[in-house]
Amino acid sequence: MIEFGDTITDERGREDLGHVAGGFPVGCYFDDLSHKTIPWHWHGEMEAGIVAEGRIRFRTPGQDLSLSKGDGFFVNSEVLHEMHREEEGPCEVHILAFQPELAGAKGSIFWDKYIFPVLGNPQLEGMGLDRDLRKPVRDLIEDAWLACVKEEEGFEIRVREDLTRLLLLLGGKYPASAGKEKGGRERSRRYNERMKQMLTFIREHYGEPLTAEQIAASASVSPSECLRCFRSVLGTTPISYLRDYRLQTAAKLLAGTSRKISDITDQCGFSEMSYFAKSFREMYHCTPSAYRNGADPVRTGEGKY
Structure with missing residues (x-):
């Protein structure tokens, strides 16, 4: 289900994504940054997003990026991050927050081969998408986001496939030593x-x-x-x-x-x-x-x- 409104954080700054837990571990957000900011916070879910309108400033401990319409970003589990509008005018972001286990349970071959290497890779703590990844990853994020919005029959399988392919692309582009x-x-x-x-x-x-x-x-x-x-x-x-x-x-x-x-x-x-x-x-x-x-x-x- 798509979520509107302010980002909710607890007293520690850890974002409350309680609705992500349960049967389908994915949260789908439409964030209008024209009239709010997303302050420094963190959560156990991975996060991927696309700038749908305007220009944002996206920051993690290792990144400080200016992203414009069509640009995407990825934030790993438990990594500090924040974003805000960088210029006057409309500013909208499509965001998916998902538990890493979505792509495979801990102890499975999927976890060991494709998920854990992404979780444990400092290069993938938080990042904008480079030229090689911009279109394929953007398409996967947007496709998964729209599937969550529409909630048509079988959308959960489609979202899971898109996000699993997202992790596969990121892990392949930035292999960990x-x-x-x-x-x-x-x-x-x-x-x-x-x-x-x-x-x-x-x-x-x-x-x-x-x-x-x-x-x-x-x-x-x-x-x-x-x-x-x-x-x-x-x-x-x-x-x-x-x-x-x-x-x-x-x-x-x-x-x-x-x-x-x-x-x-x-x-x-x-x-x-x-x-x-x-x-x-x-x-x-x-x-x-x-x-x-x-x-x-x-x-x-x-x-x-």
Whole structure:
């Protein structure tokens, strides 16, 4: 079934794809990024998508890509990623999120030969589609997406075949070297887990006074390693990310509640109203009051996180 609306994440930033579990482990999404962003998050499902309209910024810890209409992307299981509109105008993305077991159960020849090599390949953590893969993979993703939308008799078999062929193409294009990839996989896993721990800590404590040392301690790393991780993955510092996350949360409260702006300011960890107003204007190019009244913010600001 096709899903509309906002991406739902838990308090850790792990996306809630509960509807994917069960009889048919595939989620089909139509995301309109003209009026929202998909913030940094992760989930156990693999994800593949096509830009149907406009231009997006697609980011993972190892990729920072500008994708336009017709371009596709792939995100592996449990990999941090985010996307947002890159320019004014309509912006739509077709997304499929699917459990790796869709193509074959663990312990089967399908899992060992075709699925696990993709799961364990650092080259396939998150990627845009290169020239050789653009058309065949795009066609597979779009065909599977349309089959999910229409839900005609036997569509589950068609979707499973398309997504299995997708993994076959990706694994064939980017074969993993066992010895070399094992070390890369372990480093990548540690890197991802550290960032998840620190992002989780911020999302659980953003309303409290926080320091870079506290954020680093949440992942048992030094402040310098924390800074390196944030700069490498998100292109910012932990304190800048914390500020912008507070602003993003404040914007959601402004748009979705009738709370006083002063109460929202306090709840989101800003000790001074003047600093909150100045920072909010820098990100959204309007005042908090104007945002609440329906001003259309510049999405390149909102889309950072």
